[in-house]
Amino acid sequence: MAHIEKLYGLEILDSRGNPTIEVHLHTSDGKRVKAAVPSGASTGEHEALELRDNDPNRYGGKGVLKAVAGVNGPLFSLLKGAKLKDQALLDHRMIESDGSLNKSKYGANAILGVSLAISRAIALTSDTPLYMSISNGPYKLPVPMMNIINGGVHADNGLDFQEFMIHPIGAPSITEAIRYGAETFHHLKSLLKKAGHVVSVGDEGGFAPRLSSNEEALDFIIQAIEAAGYKPGQDISIAIDCAASEFYDKKKNIYYERKKKEAGQPFLEKTADEQTAYIDTLIQNYPIDTIEDGLDENDWEGW
Numbered sequence: 480m481a482h483i484e485k486l487y488g489l490e491i492l493d494s495r496g497n498p499t500i501e502v503h504l505h506t507s508d509g510k511r512v513k514a515a516v517p518s519g520a521s522t523g524e525h526e527a528l529e530l531r532d533n534d535p536n537r538y539g540g541k542g543v544l545k546a547v548a549g550v551n552g553p554l555f556s557l558l559k560g561a562k563l564k565d566q567a568l569l570d571h572r573m574i575e576s577d578g579s580l581n582k583s584k585y586g587a588n589a590i591l592g593v594s595l596a597i598s599r600a601i602a603l604t605s606d607t608p609l610y611m612s613i614s615n616g617p618y619k620l621p622v623p624m625m626n627i628i629n630g631g632v633h634a635d636n637g638l639d640f641q642e643f644m645i646h647p648i649g650a651p652s653i654t655e656a657i658r659y660g661a662e663t664f665h666h667l668k669s670l671l672k673k674a675g676h677v678v679s680v681g682d683e684g685g686f687a688p689r690l691s692s693n694e695e696a697l698d699f700i701i702q703a704i705e706a707a708g709y710k711p712g713q714d715i716s717i718a719i720d721c722a723a724s725e726f727y728d729k730k731k732n733i734y735y736e737r738k739k740k741e742a743g744q745p746f747l748e749k750t751a752d753e754q755t756a757y758i759d760t761l762i763q764n765y766p767i768d769t770i771e772d773g774l775d776e777n778d779w780e781g782w
Contacts, residue, residue, distance in 0.1 A: 481510070482507045483597075486502070486593065487503050488551055488592060490542065495682060497541050498542050499516050499543060500546050500550070500589060502595070504593075504599075506603075510600065510604055512600045513599075514595030514598075527587035529586060529588045530545050530583070530587070543588060545586065554573060554593055569594075570590075573590050624645070624646050624769070626684065626685040627645055627667055627700065627703075628667075629642065629643075629686065629687045631725050632682075636681075636689045638693060638696060639693055640696075640722070642683070642719065643697065643700060644717065645716075645718070646715065646717065646718045647714065648715065649710075649714035663700075663703050664703075667700065670699055670702055670706065671699065674699075676689070676690075693761070694761070711766045716767065717765055718767070718771070719767060720771040721758070721770065722771075723772050724776050732751075733750060734775075752781075755773070758770060758773050
């Protein structure tokens with residue numbers, strides 16, 4: 480059985496131009512794989528730690544040479560010679576060696592990079608497609624959620640909510656679901672241009688028009704769904720990632736209208752109950768079937 484012969488990390492740039500880690504793995508039977516680690520623009524304080532160098536002289540402190548060193552040194556020593564068979568066992572070894580609650584010793588980015596590379600190596604050495612190697616049994620593909628309007632920290636457009644997504648729940652297959660989404664996306668572009676909006680895109684590929692409200696974004700999405708020939712709520716529903724922690728004032732325990740606050744104008748303050756009521760109103764008025772992070776991650780009383 481093949482085992483890990485060589486393991487090393489590199490510092491590369493992600494789609495935002497920020498450093499991230501890429502892990503290369505060589506197997507004893509001559510195969511080579513690599514895996515790059517993504518990172519989010521907004522992350523929760525309780526998430527596993529993405530280890531960065533915090534050196535202001537390199538990439539504004541976002542370098543990942545510490546994470547790379549963790550892969551090249553202790554993680555390689557830990558896993559060198561390990562058989563490429565049991566993914567969970569090798570993952571557990573790394574987590575146990577790290578020993579922290581949030582993977583802060585080696586960094587979640589280092590551990591994830593190695594784990595991804597191991598997963599690909601196991602699939603390659605067993606001559607099995609990656610999706611089959613991971614599932615190890617019957618599998619189903621989820622209905623995709625496609626981010627078509629960006630707001631929050633993903634776009635400099637003043638929209639409170641971070642992601643406005645379409646959810647092709649009526650599609651009979653993943654192929655058709657992607658087609659539903661692509662067609663709606665292109666109709667949305669046409670509608671935005673016709674209304675005089677710039678159709679530049681945000682961090683995650685959705686359009687980032689400067690709109691007046693979350694409701695206006697939802698109205699455009701409904702129009703795009705219908706223009707593409709689909710029925711809102713039947714063929715395609717809507718999903719929203721509010722990322723409420725980004726417009727929550729922890730000291731005052733209030734939520735605010737981000738657009739007005741950033742423009743230096745008076746802004747509406749909302750309690751958790753008022754924020755929840757606002758979201759409920761949106762659900763009543765639009766075919767929304769998924770809400771992510773509707774309140775701040777630490778607002779337990781609000782939840």
